[in-house]
Amino acid sequence: VGLLLRLKKLMGKIESRATNKDGLVNYLSGESDPDYWVFEEAVCELQRVDMASMDTPTRLAFGINCYNLMIKHAFFKVGVPSSIMT
Numbered sequence: 001v002g003l004l005l006r007l008k009k010l011m012g013k014i015e016s017r018a019t020n021k022d023g024l025v026n027y028l029s030g031e032s033d034p035d036y037w038v039f040e041e042a043v044c045e046l047q048r049v050d051m052a053s054m055d056t057p058t059r060l061a062f063g064i065n066c067y068n069l070m071i072k073h074a075f076f077k078v079g080v081p082s083s084i085m086t
Helices: 002-017 027-032 034-048 056-078
Strands: none
Touching: 002 034, 002 056, 027 034, 027 056, 034 056
């Protein structure tokens, strides 16, 4: 759970620096952020999380938070899809 919090904070920093004064996020600029590569390295640590040892509500919350974080990660990595078909 501490790992996920650390990853969310890192992503928050990256997203904040990629956000312009109008509140729009430039996802293409994320890879040039110095914290992006720290995030990329740290996200590998998710492989070691033992979800089997979590109770059901904790596992559900962890899964949802992890999913949301990975969606943002995907936006920075490959961009925002232009439609649901691409």
